[in-house]
Amino acid sequence: MARSMCWHCQSEVAGEYFCERCVKVQPLSKEQDYFTCLGLPRLLTIDATGLENKFYEMSRSFHPDFYQTKTDTERTISLGNSALLNTAYRTLKDPIQRAEYLVRLEAGAVKEIRNQPPADLFEEILSLQDDLEEFRAADGQPSADLTALRTKLQTDREALERRQQDMESRLFDLFETWDRLQRQFEPTEAIRAKKESVLKEMRELLSNRTYVRNIINDLVATVG
Amino acid sequence: MARIVGIDLGTTNSLIAYMDGKTPTVVPGRNGRTMVPSVVAMTDNGLIVGDAAKEHLVRNPERTIYSVKRFMGKGLADVQSEVPYFPYTLQEQGGVIRIRIGDKSYSPPQISAMILKELKQRAEAHLGESITKAVITVPAYFNDSQRQATKDAGMIAGLEVLRIINEPTAASLAYGLQERTQGTIAVYDLGGGTFDISILKLKNGIFEVLATNGDTHLGGDDLDRTIGDLFAKDIQEQYGIDINLHGDDMQSLRLEAERAKIRLSDDLKTSVTLNLPDGKSQYRRELTRDQLEELTLPLIERSLGPCRLALKDAGLTPADIDEVVLVGGSTRMPLVRQCVEGLFGKPPHSNLNPDEVVALGAAVQADILSGGTTDMLLLDVTPLSLGIETMGGVVSSLIRRNTTIPTSAKEMFTTYVDGQTSVDIHILQGERELARDNRSLARFQLKMPPLPAGVPRIEVTFLIDANGILNVSARDVRTGATQSVAVKPSYGLSDDEVEKMIGESFKFAAEDFKARQLIEARNEAEAILHATKKALGQGAHLLTGDDLAAIKSALTALDGARSTEDHKLIRTRIQDVEKVTHDFAELLMDTSLKEALQNKSLSEMTEPSEKA
Ligand SMILES: Nc1ncnc2c1ncn2[C@@H]1O[C@H](COP(=O)(O)OP(=O)(O)OP(=O)(O)O)[C@@H](O)[C@H]1O
Ligand SMILES: [Mg+2]
Numbered sequence: 001m002a003r004s005m006c007w008h009c010q011s012e013v014a015g016e017y018f019c020e021r022c023v024k025v026q027p028l029s030k031e032q033d034y035f036t037c038l039g040l041p042r043l044l045t046i047d048a049t050g051l052e053n054k055f056y057e058m059s060r061s062f063h064p065d066f067y068q069t070k071t072d073t074e075r076t077i078s079l080g081n082s083a084l085l086n087t088a089y090r091t092l093k094d095p096i097q098r099a100e101y102l103v104r105l106e107a108g109a110v111k112e113i114r115n116q117p118p119a120d121l122f123e124e125i126l127s128l129q130d131d132l133e134e135f136r137a138a139d140g141q142p143s144a145d146l147t148a149l150r151t152k153l154q155t156d157r158e159a160l161e162r163r164q165q166d167m168e169s170r171l172f173d174l175f176e177t178w179d180r181l182q183r184q185f186e187p188t189e190a191i192r193a194k195k196e197s198v199l200k201e202m203r204e205l206l207s208n209r210t211y212v213r214n215i216i217n218d219l220v221a222t223v224g
Numbered sequence: 225m226a227r228i229v230g231i232d233l234g235t236t237n238s239l240i241a242y243m244d245g246k247t248p249t250v251v252p253g254r255n256g257r258t259m260v261p262s263v264v265a266m267t268d269n270g271l272i273v274g275d276a277a278k279e280h281l282v283r284n285p286e287r288t289i290y291s292v293k294r295f296m297g298k299g300l301a302d303v304q305s306e307v308p309y310f311p312y313t314l315q316e317q318g319g320v321i322r323i324r325i326g327d328k329s330y331s332p333p334q335i336s337a338m339i340l341k342e343l344k345q346r347a348e349a350h351l352g353e354s355i356t357k358a359v360i361t362v363p364a365y366f367n368d369s370q371r372q373a374t375k376d377a378g379m380i381a382g383l384e385v386l387r388i389i390n391e392p393t394a395a396s397l398a399y400g401l402q403e404r405t406q407g408t409i410a411v412y413d414l415g416g417g418t419f420d421i422s423i424l425k426l427k428n429g430i431f432e433v434l435a436t437n438g439d440t441h442l443g444g445d446d447l448d449r450t451i452g453d454l455f456a457k458d459i460q461e462q463y464g465i466d467i468n469l470h471g472d473d474m475q476s477l478r479l480e481a482e483r484a485k486i487r488l489s490d491d492l493k494t495s496v497t498l499n500l501p502d503g504k505s506q507y508r509r510e511l512t513r514d515q516l517e518e519l520t521l522p523l524i525e526r527s528l529g530p531c532r533l534a535l536k537d538a539g540l541t542p543a544d545i546d547e548v549v550l551v552g553g554s555t556r557m558p559l560v561r562q563c564v565e566g567l568f569g570k571p572p573h574s575n576l577n578p579d580e581v582v583a584l585g586a587a588v589q590a591d592i593l594s595g596g597t598t599d600m601l602l603l604d605v606t607p608l609s610l611g612i613e614t615m616g617g618v619v620s621s622l623i624r625r626n627t628t629i630p631t632s633a634k635e636m637f638t639t640y641v642d643g644q645t646s647v648d649i650h651i652l653q654g655e656r657e658l659a660r661d662n663r664s665l666a667r668f669q670l671k672m673p674p675l676p677a678g679v680p681r682i683e684v685t686f687l688i689d690a691n692g693i694l695n696v697s698a699r700d701v702r703t704g705a706t707q708s709v710a711v712k713p714s715y716g717l718s719d720d721e722v723e724k725m726i727g728e729s730f731k732f733a734a735e736d737f738k739a740r741q742l743i744e745a746r747n748e749a750e751a752i753l754h755a756t757k758k759a760l761g762q763g764a765h766l767l768t769g770d771d772l773a774a775i776k777s778a779l780t781a782l783d784g785a786r787s788t789e790d791h792k793l794i795r796t797r798i799q800d801v802e803k804v805t806h807d808f809a810e811l812l813m814d815t816s817l818k819e820a821l822q823n824k825s826l827s828e829m830t831e832p833s834e835k836a
């Protein structure tokens with residue numbers, strides 16, 4: 001844990017929320033990642049109730065409501081800490097956001113996760129988008145063609161939804177693999193390589209999943 | 225620390241509450257009522273707020289302002305469809321609506337400040353201390369401009385607004401304190417002007433809002449209009465009179481529609497009478513609860529959409545909700561209860577007084593802020609997504625709706641042209657993809673160091689604080705220098721304007737106090753003169769000649785005093801009148817009581833009881 005000085009009494013602090021000597025609230029380090037912020041190891045399986053309890057407990061330490069009568073500096077720290085805590089909690093609470101965050105955290109230079117269609121669905125998605133365009137262009141004018149098109153698009157949607165579910169269950173399998181590798185005390189070269197490949201697969205799954213998800217949303221919005 | 229009060233600044237009614245030990249308590253008025261109608265009348269005798277002002281709605285429609293909350297943080301174009309319903313004149317200046325009264329115009333925060341001052345004075349009189357700090361509630365679905373306008377109103381009223389808190393969440397605090405429940409609750413708040421739904425998780429003193437949604441233009445006012453429109457149509461058809469051309473009669477119609485609606489919450493049918501502007505005809509009709517429900521169902525169903533969206537955002541189904549809590553006067557309507565029960569599949573909770581629960585919760589929040597209550601904590605959310613306009617008018621989202629506040633997002637900006645010295649940024653709030661479909665919040669200009677394109681790096685932090693209000697700051701990443709950002713609100717008063725209004729209100733404060741006493745004395749004088757003359761008209765024959773002469777001379781003296789500037793003299797003359805009319809009043813009371821009783825039995829014989 002990085003050591004620093006209390007902003008108020010200059011005594012040494014090492015990541016405590018409150019200075020041991022003067023009891024003033026300390027700013028959470030902006031550099032620390034969300035897992036560290038919430039006192040968690042960098043694992044993907046998280047106990048929801050435990051996480052929630054930790055979030056509530058930390059909210060009780062930092063929320064601006066409890067700093068109304070304090071100095072301006074303490075109020076600013078409380079605001080910054082709460083904002084960071086809320087973002088950390090929101091990100092880690094949701095498994096998909098959590099995985100995206102971890103992938104970006106572990107990635108070197110390329111932090112962005114681009115949305116791309118699954119390679120094997122590329123052709124299919126192109127033709128689906130054409131159909132969707134045609135459906136929109138018909139502007140609700142009833143016809144036999146339109147009814148057929150609607151049915152087709154609904155079937156496509158169901159297929160995509162199944163695909164999304166498959167991708168998610170594969171993702172959750174990878175959560176366990178990741179956690180197992182992460183728990184190894186002395187990671188060998190082989191383990192490191194394995195972790196890289198898990199991250200790579202997760203990145204691809206996440207990118208495909210978002211892409212598919214967006215198309216499903218489009219379909220729901222247009223066809224119902 | 226000085227006491228902090230909690231204020232429910234409602235569309236129709238406002239209340240002020242404080243913590244009496246561990247119990248939140250609403251401050252009662254002199255008449256024992258806890259609600260102050262949110263009505264402001266600018267009479268010839270001066271400013272009147274609350275119950276007394278309500279009487280001026282019909283007498284003085286162009287100078288009596290009600291439902292001003294609907295205009296907070298809005299431009300004229302936002303309320304265009306409502307303008308015909310308001311008898312006072314609306315204008316716009318600098319993106320802010322102004323209400324024109326005589327040769328003066330007032331911004332909505334100034335009018336709200338008048339209501340806040342009335343509440344403040346009420347609390348000061350009750351508690352015997354000066355009040356300077358407050359928590360004020362707003363509909364959860366209020367946007368940034370509307371929240372800021374509410375804060376401005378507090379400042380103009382001489383109050384330091386320590387927190388803006390959402391009405392349904394305030395209600396949940398009062399509910400949680402009283403019922404000590406754990407679990408997931410839905411708070412359904414249908415008031416006079418706005419609708420809110422909030423879904424919360426209550427666990428060990430933490431009140432976590434999971435999702436919120438609503439409609440800031442849906443409430444009892446809209447129901448009254450629908451009913452009023454029906455009456456107006458009848459009147460047009462039967463008498464050929466366009467009631468909307470007559471401000472005072474339009475008000476009578478609106479009030480009669482509201483009263484009928486309220487009666488139909490208990491009764492199955494009711495009769496409506498209205499004197500028409502031609503001075504001779506009277507409109508009469510019967511309205512049944514069935515008719516009312518048929519008329520208002522579409523409006524009430526409009527509240528269910530936001531409920532479903534909130535559930536969806538919270539990732540819950542109706543079955544996950546342990547308790548539904550009703551807040552707001554309009555939830556007394558059986559149809560509302562029925563619709564809510566239909567959606568959530570369980571009868572709503574109604575042990576709390578729906579009128580007071582928001583103010584009580586605001587007092588609890590005030591107590592948390594002052595360090596009194598330490599075991600409860602509210603974690604609220606921002607109701608609308610926040611973003612900035614990018615190339616092509618598309619919104620780039622920075623903070624999603626239903627994000628727990630406080631929260632912040634950072635965005636890096638650079639230049640596109642060599643030597644470019646500024647970048648314009650447009651902040652928006654809403655859920656749509658195109659900038660023009662969202663609510664413009666503010667614009668600001670980011671200063672850039674004159675460097676080759678792409679080299680400057682200015683990091684802007686958008687922070688939504690615990691009030692749900694946006695704060696913007698900027699920092700040059702290369703130099704570390706911070707830059708002050710002058711944000712220009714699209715629909716709000718500028719800091720200078722608020723400053724000026726505060727100045728005015730302070731300048732007038734001392735005068736106000738004296739003026740107020742004079743106004744109150746004059747109003748009372750007027751009322752007593754009017755009542756006594758009316759009584760003499762009815763019962764002069766009951767008096768001896770001496771008594772009659774004494775009363776008449778006291779009245780003349782009061783009438784004379786009324787035009788002086790001396791409120792003490794007026795008060796003395798009022799007392800004189802009261803003294804000489806004391807016996808007469810009792811005498812009349814007896815006779816009129818008898819008459820009233822006779823009338824009652826008569827009417828009961830002709831009209832059978834309508835109770836359900
Ligand atoms: N018994 C009743 N039946 C039906 N409606 C009622 C009843 N009592 C009050 N109302 C309506 O409730 C509304 C006022 O409710 P309330 O005082 O909760 O609103 P508010 O807090 O002023 O408004 P808002 O919260 O929207 O700003 C009015 O429209 C009034 O007509
Ligand atoms: Mg209300």
